[in-house]
Amino acid sequence: MLGTLALAVALLLTACGGNQSSNATLVMASSGPWTQWQWNPWTTVFPGAAGGFIYLPLAVQDWPNLTSFTPMLASSWSVQGDKLLVKLQPNARWQNGQPVTSTDLIDTLYLYGADGAPVWADIASVSAAGQKEVALTLRKGVPMVLLENNLFNGIIPFPSSVWGKYVTPSLKADVIAYNNLAATDPNAAASSAANQGLAAVFQKVAKVAPSTPIGDGPYKLAGITTQEVRLIKWDGYYDAKSITIPQISFLGLAQPDVNAQLLSGRADFSSGWLYMPPTIVQRWNHTQDAHLLSVPGTFQAQVIFNDTQYPFTDTTVRQALAYAFPLQKMNQLAWGNISPHAVYPQIPDGLTPKVADQFLTQSQLSSLNTYSYDPSKADQLLTSAGFQKKNGEWYMPNGKQLTLALSIDAAWTDQVAALKVAASTLSSIGIQSTLTTVEDATYVQDLHSGNFQVATYCCAGGSPDPLTDFAASPMGSLENYTTYGNNKGQHGIGFGPTADVPGLGTVNVPETLDAEANGVGPGSQMKDLTWDWAKFVNQQVPYLQYTNFANQIAYSTSNFDWPKTSNQTWVNINSGNYAVILEQENGSLHPK
Amino acid sequence: MISYIVRRVVMAAVIIYVVVTLSFFMVRLMPGNPMDYLESQLERQGNLTPQQVEEKVHAIYGLLPNEPVWKQYLQYMAQAAQGNLGTSLNDPGQTVVHIIAGALPWTIFSVGVALIVSFVIGIAVGTVMAAFQDRQLTKVATLFVSFISAIPNYLVAIVLIYLLADTYRVFPTGGAYAADVNPGANLPFIGSVLVHAIMPIASYSIVGFGGWALQMKGSAVSTLGSEYVRAAEARGLGARRITQTYVGRNSMLPQVTLLALSLGFMFGGSVFIETYFNYPGIGYQLINAVNSRDYSVMMGCFVLITVSVVISNLLVDLVYPLVDPRIVSPAGRRSRPGARAGAEEQNVPVGGTVA
Numbered sequence: 004m005l006g007t008l009a010l011a012v013a014l015l016l017t018a019c020g021g022n023q024s025s026n027a028t029l030v031m032a033s034s035g036p037w038t039q040w041q042w043n044p045w046t047t048v049f050p051g052a053a054g055g056f057i058y059l060p061l062a063v064q065d066w067p068n069l070t071s072f073t074p075m076l077a078s079s080w081s082v083q084g085d086k087l088l089v090k091l092q093p094n095a096r097w098q099n100g101q102p103v104t105s106t107d108l109i110d111t112l113y114l115y116g117a118d119g120a121p122v123w124a125d126i127a128s129v130s131a132a133g134q135k136e137v138a139l140t141l142r143k144g145v146p147m148v149l150l151e152n153n154l155f156n157g158i159i160p161f162p163s164s165v166w167g168k169y170v171t172p173s174l175k176a177d178v179i180a181y182n183n184l185a186a187t188d189p190n191a192a193a194s195s196a197a198n199q200g201l202a203a204v205f206q207k208v209a210k211v212a213p214s215t216p217i218g219d220g221p222y223k224l225a226g227i228t229t230q231e232v233r234l235i236k237w238d239g240y241y242d243a244k245s246i247t248i249p250q251i252s253f254l255g256l257a258q259p260d261v262n263a264q265l266l267s268g269r270a271d272f273s274s275g276w277l278y279m280p281p282t283i284v285q286r287w288n289h290t291q292d293a294h295l296l297s298v299p300g301t302f303q304a305q306v307i308f309n310d311t312q313y314p315f316t317d318t319t320v321r322q323a324l325a326y327a328f329p330l331q332k333m334n335q336l337a338w339g340n341i342s343p344h345a346v347y348p349q350i351p352d353g354l355t356p357k358v359a360d361q362f363l364t365q366s367q368l369s370s371l372n373t374y375s376y377d378p379s380k381a382d383q384l385l386t387s388a389g390f391q392k393k394n395g396e397w398y399m400p401n402g403k404q405l406t407l408a409l410s411i412d413a414a415w416t417d418q419v420a421a422l423k424v425a426a427s428t429l430s431s432i433g434i435q436s437t438l439t440t441v442e443d444a445t446y447v448q449d450l451h452s453g454n455f456q457v458a459t460y461c462c463a464g465g466s467p468d469p470l471t472d473f474a475a476s477p478m479g480s481l482e483n484y485t486t487y488g489n490n491k492g493q494h495g496i497g498f499g500p501t502a503d504v505p506g507l508g509t510v511n512v513p514e515t516l517d518a519e520a521n522g523v524g525p526g527s528q529m530k531d532l533t534w535d536w537a538k539f540v541n542q543q544v545p546y547l548q549y550t551n552f553a554n555q556i557a558y559s560t561s562n563f564d565w566p567k568t569s570n571q572t573w574v575n576i577n578s579g580n581y582a583v584i585l586e587q588e589n590g591s592l593h594p595k
Numbered sequence: 596m597i598s599y600i601v602r603r604v605v606m607a608a609v610i611i612y613v614v615v616t617l618s619f620f621m622v623r624l625m626p627g628n629p630m631d632y633l634e635s636q637l638e639r640q641g642n643l644t645p646q647q648v649e650e651k652v653h654a655i656y657g658l659l660p661n662e663p664v665w666k667q668y669l670q671y672m673a674q675a676a677q678g679n680l681g682t683s684l685n686d687p688g689q690t691v692v693h694i695i696a697g698a699l700p701w702t703i704f705s706v707g708v709a710l711i712v713s714f715v716i717g718i719a720v721g722t723v724m725a726a727f728q729d730r731q732l733t734k735v736a737t738l739f740v741s742f743i744s745a746i747p748n749y750l751v752a753i754v755l756i757y758l759l760a761d762t763y764r765v766f767p768t769g770g771a772y773a774a775d776v777n778p779g780a781n782l783p784f785i786g787s788v789l790v791h792a793i794m795p796i797a798s799y800s801i802v803g804f805g806g807w808a809l810q811m812k813g814s815a816v817s818t819l820g821s822e823y824v825r826a827a828e829a830r831g832l833g834a835r836r837i838t839q840t841y842v843g844r845n846s847m848l849p850q851v852t853l854l855a856l857s858l859g860f861m862f863g864g865s866v867f868i869e870t871y872f873n874y875p876g877i878g879y880q881l882i883n884a885v886n887s888r889d890y891s892v893m894m895g896c897f898v899l900i901t902v903s904v905v906i907s908n909l910l911v912d913l914v915y916p917l918v919d920p921r922i923v924s925p926a927g928r929r930s931r932p933g934a935r936a937g938a939e940e941q942n943v944p945v946g947g948t949v950a
Contacts (some may be wrong), residue, residue, distance in 0.1 A: 036873070038883035039686045039694070048686045212688035226774035230873040233774035252774070256873075260768065267761045269768075444888055447631040481634070 027594050028250040029563060031579060032261040032270035034277060040227060042216040044161055045118055045208050052232035052253035054159060055580030057218035061089065061108075062155040063585065065575040066301070067357040067467035069525050070148055072155050073575075073585060076103065076219065082147055087154070091135040094241035097162045099217050104163075105131040110170040111160045116178035117205040122157055123182045124521060125150040142186060146524025152468065162217050166208070174204050221246045221584060230255055247593040248563070251583070265557050266290060272563075274556040274579035278417055281339030287557060288341070294565070296556040296573050297342040299357045302462040304345070304418060306425075306547040307477050309456050310498050314388070314399055321544040323384035324407075324457075325351065325374040329428045330549050332376065337421035337550075344417060344555050349373055351548040353476060353540035354469055354533070362469050362533040371541045378432045397433045406435045410449065410458040413440035418459055421550065451482070453495035460496065462552065469533040474520040477546050480513035498545035505542070506535035566591040600913060607909045611901055615675070618897040619668055622890050631888075671894070680898065681891040691895035694880060699899075701771050702869070702876030705792050706861040709799030714854055716800070717807020718847070724808065725815030725846075726838075737812070744805025749867035752798040756871065759794060766794050769873035795872045807850065815846040852911055859907030863900040 061077035095103040132138040177200040185192035222234035232253040264270035308315035334347035389400035397405040429436040463476040483497030499512040576582040586592035680691035760768040772787040865878035884892035
């Protein structure tokens with residue numbers, strides 16, 4: 004009996020020990036839990052740990068610069084006439100021993116074509132210029148920089164030994180035919196035989212279930228469970244000598260669990276959608292060897308108004324509400340002041356500051372309205388719109404009381420706190436407000452169907468391209484009279500769709516934004532258009548930008564040496580996976 | 596007897612059909628859909644124009660069924676009758692049957708072990724409490740057990756995670772096994788599975804045993820007061836024989852029935868614990884399918900839960916007549932000479948006779 008007990012205890016201790024990470028294992032905690040996984044990049048359950056660690060991207064954007072990239076699998080690239088020539092790392096190999104060649108990249112591009120990848124809107128054709136070189140021919144009228152952005156940001160090559168059999172001559176013909184037609188007539192392209200052919204191939208490809216990934220990155224898969232991907236260094240990587248961390252444990256957890264892992268010392272690093280509430284920030288900052296950065300981010304959250312309901316159809320009322328929302332207080336109470344997850348936008352212009360600073364001048368920015376909290380300004384504007392204040396409550400010109408029903412996705416717990424502050428403040432100045440939280444899976448549909456008065460929208464932006472950011476806002480075609488899917492033609496979210504935009508005149512807002520995002524590259528025209536839309540957002544208040552998210556990056560120097568917090572890498576590299584690889588290659592990240 | 600069995604089987608089949616039908620339509624009436632879910636995920640990834648998001652959603656959900664719902668229903672029922680529950684919407688490379696087959700062993704293992712552990716401990720504690728019901732310690736124990744049984748098991752899970760995983764790191768925080776072991780018949784994998792299962796099993800068992808203990812205590816106290824026990828005492832039978840044969844077995848009978856019924860509910864009752872521990876069982880798959888509106892996987896889980904509950908009830912119905920033949924022909928029981936009103940509520944002595 005005692006012997007059996009001892010054996011059981013030994014077994015458990017062995018298993019416990021097996022699960023503890025050694026000091027040489029970098030534990031990354033990510034707030035993206037997964038239930039299912041598939042080593043198929045054309046499914047929605049492709050593990051987030053794969054990008055960068057198992058599969059190399061061609062290059063990484065030096066955010067927020069639109070024209071600067073750090074090479075990875077693409078060792079270099081050059082422009083020759085209308086061609087972009089991309090050279091692949093000469094010694095890059097797949098984990099099955101085969102070399103990475105131009106065929107891999109070309110096949111991958113065609114498969115991305117079946118997936119609707121934006122890079123095909125930029126190119127007319129693709130061909131091999133050598134064993135390790137690929138030539139992409141630019142479509143007429145498309146700026147080269149847009150191709151670079153879509154190629155380097157969106158494309159990760161996969162091995163032809165796995166995927167090449169799906170790249171048939173008919174797929175190639177369909178990709179070219181569909182995109183040629185889409186460039187001139189998107190509606191005709193959508194109903195074309197070529198598009199049906201692409202859909203058929205995609206459906207076939209989406210059902211492929213490889214048993215294990217065959218990557219070309221510095222790590223290969225050791226194992227995967229519902230909350231951990233275990234990666235081990237692959238010695239066949241072309242720059243393996245620079246990789247000093249032998250193992251990576253990539254955890255996929257709910258956000259509170261990420262913080263718990265960091266605080267308990269189990270995790271060494273977290274970035275991306277890390278959210279540390281102010282109380283956790285305090286605890287983390289008092290933890291030994293703990294560091295926290297708050298890098299200005301790419302996303303923003305907005306308060307949106309139901310554009311089909313009075314009084315939100317009145318610009319003056321929207322402006323009054325912009326003054327009545329205590330933006331600074333909302334941000335401070337929800338996210339705090341120390342290395343916060345989100346910060347107060349000083350100028351609601353529809354852009355995050357890093358993007359705005361690149362494309363707008365200081366004089367332009369200073370001429371925009373800040374909408375600092377000012378109840379008296381709100382009073383003036385409401386009065387000028389015919390509203391009356393009686394016994395401390397506002398009444399509309401039709402005699403009904405002005406009440407606001409605020410809605411928010413229940414899953415955005417941090418923003419719920421901010422909106423609670425808004426509701427109480429608005430009520431205190433005579434605009435009776437209530438806050439309702441709505442289930443995550445229902446929220447988007449509620450917004451599209453117009454089942455709201457005032458709601459929060461998250462998250463717009465995500466790009467260093469200002470026109471893409473405006474197109475991804477509630478004014479863009481995905482939300483504003485959507486053209487596809489269950490919400491086709493609905494106008495719950497959005498603005499217009501026609502409106503008088505400064506500098507552009509009366510235009511169809513979603514269509515114009517789409518055309519500009521897909522057709523205008525960096526330069527004076529992009530700056531002019533950015534200024535037009537910034538003025539429009541600031542003056543017309545189609546939505547109220549109420550917070551700018553920051554990338555909270557937490558790391559511990561207990562087991563690893565990291566780049567200094569002042570290192571530009573933290574700003575430029577927008578992905579934790581890529582940062583871990585590039586910093587090892589730079590020699591600034593290694594085990595102690 | 597045969598007509599009794601046929602009636603029960605037909606009723607079970609009808610219940611399954613009705614519940615599956617209702618589930619099918621209710622799932623599709625749920626607000627939200629997988630396209631909206633994916634759309635919001637892609638928007639959060641950023642760097643995509645609305646057209647790009649639309650195209651990706653279209654490419655992925657070109658796989659969505661777009662026939663009228665009634666056609667989908669007929670198709671689903673025809674396929675389900677052949678054991679084909681479709682493919683996951685989020686992962687078209689996986690059939691629902693495959694996903695369920697992968698999740699099923701984890702739930703059966705963790706909930707099954709927890710059920711047995713809590714049952715055995717609960718019966719033992721309940722018996723002791725009944726045997727020594729007048730003692731002060733029993734009163735304290737009853738209060739404690741009542742308190743424990745009233746706590747939701749997910750609260751116990753949170754406390755265990757906080758204490759034993761985060762603070763003291765005795766156990767891993769979640770998963771069914773460590774990522775660095777090879778799944779298969781090897782010692783590290785088995786050890787890892789056991790270690791990862793301890794906290795989920797403890798969460799179920801800590802709460803579960805209280806209920807069993809209270810039920811056992813109630814049942815045993817009731818049996819102790821039965822006429823046939825008093826008669827056995829009067830006949831001079833030994834205390835050991837009375838306790839084991841008359842009291843123990845008769846008190847256990849309703850508990851065994853409840854245990855059989857509990858087996859049917861094991862899949863539906865695992866949602867919270869499996870979610871907190873990222874334990875890849877049926878409850879975990881179900882809650883994630885609901886959140887992402889993966890209709891196929893949701894339906895698969897609902898079918899499994901329904902069928903397991905109905906079949907466990909059916910099995911109890913079929914086994915009970917062997918224990919109590921009166922169930923098959925209640926009319927005969929009523930016409931038995933000397934039968935008293937309310938006699939059917941008495942426990943039948945196993946290994947003894949009604950004196």
